[in-house]
Structure formats: C-alpha cells, structure tokens
Amino acid sequence: MNKPRVTEADLHSYLDGELPAPERARVEALLADDSDAEQRLGEYRQxxxxLRERYDGVLDEPVPQRLIAVTSTAKRRAFPVLLRCAAVFAWVALGGLAGWHLHGVQTREDRGAAPVWAHRAAVAHIVYSPEVRHPVxxxxxxEAHLVAWLSKRLGTQLRIPQLGAVGYSLVGGRLLPGERGPAAQFMYQDAQGQRLTLYVRTNRExxxxxxxxxxxxxxxxxxxxxxxxxxxxLSGxxxxxxxxxxxxxxxxQLNP
Amino acid sequence: MNEFGTRVQELIPRLRRYARALTGERSAADDLVQDTLERAWNKLHLWRDGSDLRAWLFTIMHNVHVNQVRSRAASATVSLDDEAADAPVRPTQADMLEVRDIDSALGRLSVHQREVLLLVGLERMSYDETARTLGIPIGTVMSRLSRGRERLRAALAGEPGPANLKVVK
Known part of the structure; x- marks a missing residue:
C-alpha cells in the first residue's frame, strides 16, 4: 500500500477547524512530510x-436607512405589503380630498403648513423609494428619452439635475398624477443605496x-x-x- | 418584538457583507438584503424563539437569491450549476493577488460554490451549519467548498484554464 497522503478534504477541514484534536495531529504529521500539500494549504489559507480582506470592510459601512426601515417600524414589521397598500390608498385619498384641501391651502401655507402638492411629493417618495424591482x-x-417624455407630458421643459457632486446618481424617473394634471418624480441614490426623490409639478402662476x-x-x-x-x-x-x-x-443646477 | 428587531438589525451588516460578495455589486446586494428582510418579516410567525436567527436569515437570503437568479437565468447567462462555471479562466499575473482579481475570480464560480465558500469563509459557519442553512448534505458542502477554493486558488495563482485536478506523482 502507498504511504497515506493528505487529501483535499483533509486540507479544508484542517483549515476550517473542523477536525477533532486526534485528526488534527494526524494531518499535521502528514503535512510535515508533504511539502506540496503544505504549500496548497498555504494557498487555500491565502x-x-x-476574501476576508476584501469583504470584511462592509461590516463597518453605515447601513442604508431603507434596510433599517424594514425592521424598525412595528407596522412594517408585521404588514409590509399592507403598509404599501395603505400608502397608495392615502395617496389616492389625498387626490380625492385635494379639492377640499386646496380651499384652505393659501392660509395654511402662511402658517407654515406644507401645501398639498408637497404632501403628494412626500407620499410618492414613501411609495416608490423602497421599491426594489420597479423604482422607476x-x-x-x-435619460434623454426620460426628460423628453416627461417634458412633453408636463407641458414644460424639464431638466434633470446631475447630483454627482453631492454623492447622488440618477436612478430614473416616472410620471405621476398631480392635483391638476401630470407630475414627475426623479429618483436618485447614493453609494449606500440611500434614495432621494425630486418631485416636479407645473404651476399656474x-x-x-x-x-x-x-x-x-x-x-x-x-x-x-x-x-x-x-x-x-426634494424628499428623503x-x-x-x-x-x-x-x-x-x-x-x-437648474439656475446656473 | 422590539428585541427581535434589534437582533435582526445587528445582523444586517453581516447579511450585507455576504450579499455583497455573493452578487459582486453594491446596490444589487442591498436590494437582496432588503428583499430578505421583508420576506423574514412576512414569515415572522414561522420563526421559533430560541432557534438560530442568523441561520434562519441566511436561509431566507439563499432562497430569495436563488429565485432571483432563476428568474434572471432565462434572459442572462447566470447559472446555478457547479459544472456551468467551467468557463475558461483568463490567466492573471501570477505574482499579483489583487482585490480586483478576487472579485472577478469569485464571480466566475457557480452560485452554489460561492455560497458555500462565503458562508464558511466570511461567516465562519461550520460545515454542519452551512449544510443546514443551504439545505444540502454535508458532503455536498465539502465538495463545493473544495472545488470552489481550488478554482479561486488557481485563478489567483494565474493558472490558465478551469482548475484541473493535480496530477498525482
């Protein structure tokens, strides 16, 4: 019979601390006699x-808010889907109530309350910014098509700000219903996946x-x-x- | 409930590290983590207090990821199979073990090999924990680990071609 050799399974089990003490001793004895195997062990260890050197740094990165958000609110915890439906419902309800709300907006704005359209922007942010598959x-x-399309729908020339200088890149955009007609939402995210949305609507004045x-x-x-x-x-x-x-x-960017 | 949320939050950095290495891309990785957390929240009633939360979350992430890869496989060239990763490995400079090399070498492994390699290597799971997390026999853990590490070793050593078995002298 041939001399017993160190197997691949031995090498990995040894490296990963999977072997009980007697087995470790056996492998160590074989390694002492087998420089090839010892070199392979060194390379596997490398x-x-x-791998650890490359990826352990992720542990120290700040966790994006959207991930904490999933686990932090009680409502979301139990009913994430329901909450999203509720957000959509709130949005639709806002649309229905807009006429009624608008009545009081001018005076309310004077007291510092946000106008209805700003609320709509916030709700649209809540609805779309956590979206994984279809954020835009x-x-x-x-981008060229996006700006041409939305400019046409809103009836005003839109421009998409480039926010690379402040760490945000464009994800894309979508058409939304505003109080009186179409509105647009552009979504941005930073390197950590933190998302901001820019809502644009047209004014009468x-x-x-x-x-x-x-x-x-x-x-x-x-x-x-x-x-x-x-x-x-701008919501975030x-x-x-x-x-x-x-x-x-x-x-x-919009007023150079 | 609150305590559970805190415990899950403590594990998010580890889920992110694993997802980053698994997908090789930051935003895709965080999307995977988010899907995993949402799925976990929906399945909260299935989690039994006292069982291993980390293994439970990594199992969910495994399932979410496999589904994503499957749905993408129709239109792309991503494959789950151990064998399908046998695309030729371009030789890299033998004496340069660079961070970028490990990224691309890792990306050339099959998803199955990568999972095992990362759970054992980064998460430092035992073979037994890895087998339970992925729902595979421990022998499969060992063979995937062995093949995956050999491929990485060969790629980083600049050996051309898919890793071959060493000729026994």
Missing amino acids: VVDL EVGADQ QNKETAFRFAQDGNVRIFYWVDRSQGLA EIDKEQLLRVATAVYQ
Missing part, C-alpha cells in the same frame, strides 16, 4: 484571507419664486420651493442639513 418607469440609461421651505412627514423630510413655472420638492430620509445641501445643488 484565498480565505483575501424609465431608467437613467435612457408663471413667475413666482419662493425660498426653500421645509416640512417633515414621519421620517420623510422635504424641501420644496417654487421656481417660475415649476414647483419642486436623511437629516435636514444633508437634504438642504442636495436641495441647494438642485437649485443651482
């Missing part, structure tokens, strides 16, 4: 070390401008403003200062 209707790879206004709806923070023929609202689940930084970048 493979494992490289048209992706960033078809052509030459109005407002400062940034801030509103908060649950976890969603919104900066909204009016810029000539467009109303814009990031803190107010960060969101303002992005809103400022959006404003600057």
Whole structure:
C-alpha cells in the first residue's frame, strides 16, 4: 500500500477547524512530510484571507436607512405589503380630498403648513423609494428619452439635475398624477443605496419664486420651493442639513 | 418584538457583507438584503424563539437569491450549476493577488460554490451549519467548498484554464 497522503478534504477541514484534536495531529504529521500539500494549504489559507480582506470592510459601512426601515417600524414589521397598500390608498385619498384641501391651502401655507402638492411629493417618495424591482418607469440609461417624455407630458421643459457632486446618481424617473394634471418624480441614490426623490409639478402662476421651505412627514423630510413655472420638492430620509445641501445643488443646477 | 428587531438589525451588516460578495455589486446586494428582510418579516410567525436567527436569515437570503437568479437565468447567462462555471479562466499575473482579481475570480464560480465558500469563509459557519442553512448534505458542502477554493486558488495563482485536478506523482 502507498504511504497515506493528505487529501483535499483533509486540507479544508484542517483549515476550517473542523477536525477533532486526534485528526488534527494526524494531518499535521502528514503535512510535515508533504511539502506540496503544505504549500496548497498555504494557498487555500491565502484565498480565505483575501476574501476576508476584501469583504470584511462592509461590516463597518453605515447601513442604508431603507434596510433599517424594514425592521424598525412595528407596522412594517408585521404588514409590509399592507403598509404599501395603505400608502397608495392615502395617496389616492389625498387626490380625492385635494379639492377640499386646496380651499384652505393659501392660509395654511402662511402658517407654515406644507401645501398639498408637497404632501403628494412626500407620499410618492414613501411609495416608490423602497421599491426594489420597479423604482422607476424609465431608467437613467435612457435619460434623454426620460426628460423628453416627461417634458412633453408636463407641458414644460424639464431638466434633470446631475447630483454627482453631492454623492447622488440618477436612478430614473416616472410620471405621476398631480392635483391638476401630470407630475414627475426623479429618483436618485447614493453609494449606500440611500434614495432621494425630486418631485416636479407645473404651476399656474408663471413667475413666482419662493425660498426653500421645509416640512417633515414621519421620517420623510422635504424641501420644496417654487421656481417660475415649476414647483419642486426634494424628499428623503436623511437629516435636514444633508437634504438642504442636495436641495441647494438642485437649485443651482437648474439656475446656473 | 422590539428585541427581535434589534437582533435582526445587528445582523444586517453581516447579511450585507455576504450579499455583497455573493452578487459582486453594491446596490444589487442591498436590494437582496432588503428583499430578505421583508420576506423574514412576512414569515415572522414561522420563526421559533430560541432557534438560530442568523441561520434562519441566511436561509431566507439563499432562497430569495436563488429565485432571483432563476428568474434572471432565462434572459442572462447566470447559472446555478457547479459544472456551468467551467468557463475558461483568463490567466492573471501570477505574482499579483489583487482585490480586483478576487472579485472577478469569485464571480466566475457557480452560485452554489460561492455560497458555500462565503458562508464558511466570511461567516465562519461550520460545515454542519452551512449544510443546514443551504439545505444540502454535508458532503455536498465539502465538495463545493473544495472545488470552489481550488478554482479561486488557481485563478489567483494565474493558472490558465478551469482548475484541473493535480496530477498525482
């Protein structure tokens, strides 16, 4: 019979600490006599070390808010699907109530409450930003088509801000129903997958401008403003200062 | 309930690490983690207190991922089979073990081999835990691990072609 050799299974089991003490001793004795096997063991160990070196860093990255959100609210925990339905329902209900709400909007806005369209922007953010498979209707790879299509539907020339300088890239966009007609939503995300949405609607008044206004709806923070023929609202689940930084970048891009 | 949420949250970084290595892409990985967490939440009633939460979550992630790969397989060239990964391995510079090399070498393994390699290598699961998490026999864990590691070793050592069995002297 041939001299017993170290098998591949021995090498891996040894490396992964799967062997009981007597077995370890047996493998070690064989390795001492088999330099080829010892070299292979070293190479396998290197493979494992490289993998850890490459991916262990993920453990220290901040966890995107959208992942924490799944596990943090009681409602979502038990009924994620129901909650999404509820969000859609709330949105539809808002549409139905818009006429009624609009009645009081002017005075309410003066008291600092967000207008209906900003609420709609926040609800649209809540509905679409957690979406995994269909976050947008048209992706960033078809940006020219996206801007042409939505400009046509909204009846105003839209521009899509490039937010790379503040760490966000375009995911894409979709058409939404606004109070009086079509509205648009552009979605962005950062390297951690944190998503922001920019909601655009058309105004009746052509030459109005407002400062940034801030509103908060649950976890969603919104900066909204009016810029000539467009109303814009930037929604996200990031803190107010960060969101303002992005809103400022959006404003600057659209008003060079 | 709250305590459960906290325990799950503590495991998110590990789910992300595994998903990142499994998919090789950051946003796809986080989408996979999100799908996994949502599925876990829907199946909360099936989880028995006192059982291994980590293994339970990784099992769910495995199932979610396999479904994703299957639905993508119709239109793409992703394959689950151990054999299908035998595409030629382009030789890399033998003396350079670079981070990028490990990414692409890992991407050339079959999904099945990658799962085992990562659960054992990154999660440091025992062979037995790995077998239970993936729902496969322990012998299959060992053969996938052995073949997967051999492929990675060969690719990183710059050996051309799919890893062949070493000629016994």
